[in-house]
Amino acid sequence: MIKDFFLTLRNKLGLAPRPVLNSVPVLIDFTEKQSAYVSQVTLFGYIKTRAGTSWPKLFEDDTYLISLRTARSHFFAACVADLSIFIAARMFAGARLSADQAVRLAVHIAESVLLNHQQDDIDPSAFVDIVHRTRQRAEVMAWEEAATTALAFASSAEAFMKWAPVTDEFKALDEEIMRNSLHLRWIGIRRDIKETLNVEQLLPDLAALAAPSDRSGNSGA
Numbered sequence: 001m002i003k004d005f006f007l008t009l010r011n012k013l014g015l016a017p018r019p020v021l022n023s024v025p026v027l028i029d030f031t032e033k034q035s036a037y038v039s040q041v042t043l044f045g046y047i048k049t050r051a052g053t054s055w056p057k058l059f060e061d062d063t064y065l066i067s068l069r070t071a072r073s074h075f076f077a078a079c080v081a082d083l084s085i086f087i088a089a090r091m092f093a094g095a096r097l098s099a100d101q102a103v104r105l106a107v108h109i110a111e112s113v114l115l116n117h118q119q120d121d122i123d124p125s126a127f128v129d130i131v132h133r134t135r136q137r138a139e140v141m142a143w144e145e146a147a148t149t150a151l152a153f154a155s156s157a158e159a160f161m162k163w164a165p166v167t168d169e170f171k172a173l174d175e176e177i178m179r180n181s182l183h184l185r186w187i188g189i190r191r192d193i194k195e196t197l198n199v200e201q202l203l204p205d206l207a208a209l210a211a212p213s214d215r216s217g218n219s220g221a
Contacts, residue, residue, distance in 0.1 A: 018192050022201035024105075024209070027087055028112045035079035035113070038156070038185045043068075043075055043164065046178060050166055064165065071163035073121040077114055078159035081134040082152050082186075084109040087193060088138065089146035094199040095206065103138040104209050110134040153186050 021027055047068070048055045058064050088106035091097055097105070114127040137155070146152045157179050161171060164178065171178070 018196050020198055021087075021193065021196050022198040024108070024202070024205040027202075028109055031080055031083045031087065031109050032113045032117070034189050035076055035083055038182070038189065039072060039076040039079045042160065042182050042185055043072060046164065046174070046181060047166070050170060050174070067165035069121040071165050073119055074126065074163045075156065075159045076117075077127055077130040078156040080113045081110050081130050081137070082154070082156045083189070084113075084134060085138055085141060085146060086152040086190065087197075089141070089143050089152055090193055090197055091199065091202065091206070092143040093147035094197065095203060097206070099141075099143060101206065101209070102141070102143050103135065105206065106138040106141075107131065107135045108209055150183065150186065150190075153183075156186075157182055 019026060019030060021030060047058070051058055058068075084106045087109060088097075088102040091105060092099070092102040111131050114131055117127065133155075142151065160178055160182055161175065164171065166174075
């Protein structure tokens with residue numbers, strides 16, 4: 001019991017061992033878990049603060065709960081898209097990937113998370129659309145800039161502002177607070193990626209993400 005208590009405390013304080021990002025499956029798992037964490041903690045934290053003492057009553061309102069779940073899923077998907085692009089940008093910078101390779105990696109991560117994520121909050125086609133938009137963003141991404149700045153994280157901020165289930169008046173009043181709270185969540189995750197991304201061990205997995213034309217060309221040789 002004491003051991004479990006200290007394990008829980010360590011996790012809450014952010015002292016748990018960080019995973020080494022050394023394979024594409026690990027990147028996919030990391031992206032899903034961190035996106036879920038960022039979206040839920042940021043969204044629910046903001047709603048709880050805005051609602052104050054009325055927070056528990058919100059869970060008695062079925063209509064509001066539907067709005068909250070809808071917001072959660074859209075926000076989560078946007079976080080997945082942004083984090084996928086940032087990881088690809090770090091690999092672009094660290095492994096000297098081509099822009100095409102970075103695009104394929106970003107899309108593969110987003111696709112692997114979103115098209116396999118089990119949820120019934122929103123139409124699954126919304127996740128498919130996010131994957132398409134991730135590809136569109138990646139194809140014109142300034143990869144070097146994205147690797148060292150917050151450039152990759154634009155869509156999650158917009159999704160938070162769009163889908164948070166509060167009035168437009170509150171959004172106008174709280175916009176700076178909302179955007180800053182999300183930005184602060186991403187800072188720690190960006191740092192973890194920079195410190196734990198093992199470029200050398202990831203290279204074999206990246207080679208397997210060849211474009212379809214490359215694979216077909218090789219098979220016909």
